[in-house]
Amino acid sequence: MSDRVFYLTTPIYYVNAEPHLGHAYTTIVADAMARWHRLAGDRVWFLTGTDEHGDNIAQTAARAGVSPQAYADRISAAFRETWRRLGITNDDYIRTTEDRHKKVVQKILQTLWEAGEIYLGTYGGQYCFGCERFYTEKEIVDGKCPDHLSPLTYIEEENYFFKMSKYQAWLIDEIQRRPDLIRPERYRNEILGFLRDPLQDLSISRPRTRLEWGIPLPFDDKYVTYVWFDALINYVSALGGPGDPRYETFWPHVEHLIGKDILKPHAVYWPCMLKAAGLPLYRHLNVHGYWRIGGGKMSKSVGNVVEALALADKYGNDAFRYFIMREMVFGLDADFSEEALVARLNADLANDLGNLASRASTLIVNFAGGVVPAGAASPEDRAVGAAFERAVRDAGAAMDELAFHRALAAIWEFVAVVNRDRAGAVPARCGGEDPRGAWAYR
Numbered sequence: 001m002s003d004r005v006f007y008l009t010t011p012i013y014y015v016n017a018e019p020h021l022g023h024a025y026t027t028i029v030a031d032a033m034a035r036w037h038r039l040a041g042d043r044v045w046f047l048t049g050t051d052e053h054g055d056n057i058a059q060t061a062a063r064a065g066v067s068p069q070a071y072a073d074r075i076s077a078a079f080r081e082t083w084r085r086l087g088i089t090n091d092d093y094i095r096t097t098e099d100r101h102k103k104v105v106q107k108i109l110q111t112l113w114e115a116g117e118i119y120l121g122t123y124g125g126q127y128c129f130g131c132e133r134f135y136t137e138k139e140i141v142d143g144k145c146p147d148h149l150s151p152l153t154y155i156e157e158e159n160y161f162f163k164m165s166k167y168q169a170w171l172i173d174e175i176q177r178r179p180d181l182i183r184p185e186r187y188r189n190e191i192l193g194f195l196r197d198p199l200q201d202l203s204i205s206r207p208r209t210r211l212e213w214g215i216p217l218p219f220d221d222k223y224v225t226y227v228w229f230d231a232l233i234n235y236v237s238a239l240g241g242p243g244d245p246r247y248e249t250f251w252p253h254v255e256h257l258i259g260k261d262i263l264k265p266h267a268v269y270w271p272c273m274l275k276a277a278g279l280p281l282y283r284h285l286n287v288h289g290y291w292r293i294g295g296g297k298m299s300k301s302v303g304n305v306v307e308a309l310a311l312a313d314k315y316g317n318d319a320f321r322y323f324i325m326r327e328m329v330f331g332l333d334a335d336f337s338e339e340a341l342v343a344r345l346n347a348d349l350a351n352d353l354g355n356l357a358s359r360a361s362t363l364i365v366n367f368a369g370g371v372v373p374a375g376a377a378s379p380e381d382r383a384v385g386a387a388f389e390r391a392v393r394d395a396g397a398a399m400d401e402l403a404f405h406r407a408l409a410a411i412w413e414f415v416a417v418v419n420r421d422r423a424g425a426v427p428a429r430c431g432g433e434d435p436r437g438a439w440a441y442r
């Protein structure tokens with residue numbers, strides 16, 4: 001048992017849509033990291049969950065003719081069931097409608113209010129109901145939301161604001177002082193670029209005249225909490241909040257894993273919120289790219305969503321996990337197709353690994369009486385041993401850098417070394433039967 005501690009979070013998924021490949025990728029990567037650290041003997045806490053408040057959920061539930069809570073219950077259960085079927089090994093599952101979460105959100109809000117970090121102000125601006133946020137002139141594209149490409153609505157209202165602007169210099173300094181705080185580097189650069197412009201204070205409330213579905217502000221119950229301010233706190237509330245032994249154990253080691261679409265809230269809002277609340281910053285913000293299907297971004301608005309579950313069911317969880325971790329360079333976008341999946345599974349799993357497993361077991365059965373032989377090492381054995389050591393080292397280094405494709409490539413180099421025919425060695429296909437026939441994915 002090592003004395004290392006590893007706390008890993010996925011985003012809590014917004015319950016406005018059923019789980020899809022984008023969610024599955026983040027969660028499967030997180031699961032692989034958690035498994036890796038457990039194998040290393042680390043003390044691991046792996047959190048996922050669902051984000052359930054805000055305009056978007058209230059509107060979707062109204063359209064579906066059910067209460068927001070009933071709607072959130074249904075979608076949250078669908079996420080939970082998806083992770084169960086994919087064999088995800090999360091230690092906890094947080095929902096933002098749970099009392100344990102609301103309590104910590106209200107406590108942090110009260111602390112910030114008493115510390116003078118929050119004030120009442122008036123704000124008018126172009127608002128997107130889909131994004132649940134105001135857009136600045138610079139962000140608006142042709143008068144529309146840059147994300148939804150739908151018209152914006154001008155809204156003016158009194159709201160509570162978090163004094164985020166005062167943390168701009170601190171945040172820039174922190175990102176520069178810790179080069180791997182946000183990784184890979186392209187996302188760090190994106191945030192440093194964003195921070196060249198003045199940072200605005202953050203509106204953290206919504207009047208209940210417009211929105212009921214949220215956590216009431218503890219110091220003014222005419223307002224509910226802005227959904228992002230509420231949601232980000234899940235990473236702390238799931239540990240019971242400051243003072244809880246679980247929080248004290250795991251928070252100092254927190255690693256966040258997110259998709260690039262939610263970079264800004266995690267790289268800007270969240271660090272400032274933590275700083276203002278007197279809580280330590282995360283160790284790393286790990287950011288991945290999108291899966292492209294037919295060249296488009298992977299999201300429900302594009303309409304070409306792959307049913308992650310269907311493919312995992314068809315090919316098996318391990319094979320599916322292998323493909324998405326081997327195919328995508330962490331941080332960059334990648335193309336998804338079932339054809340590419342089948343080709344890789346056949347080449348790498350059925351052929352390379354399947355061949356190795358088949359040969360090794362045949363050799364052990366036919367030539368060693370079914371027992372792995374121990375004893376004097378031949379030069380071939382030593383070469384294989386050295387290749388194994390190299391694979392362990394390279395795979396470990398790559399995992400630490402979230403370079404999953406390289407970690408797997410390092411292991412497959414070892415597979416290739418063992419599969420290689422050598423003069424004087426037993427013929428490669430000694431079993432007589434080509435193992436590919438039995439193993440192929442179709």
Ligand SMILES: [Zn+2]
Binds near residue numbers: 129130131132147
């Ligand atoms: Zn929008």
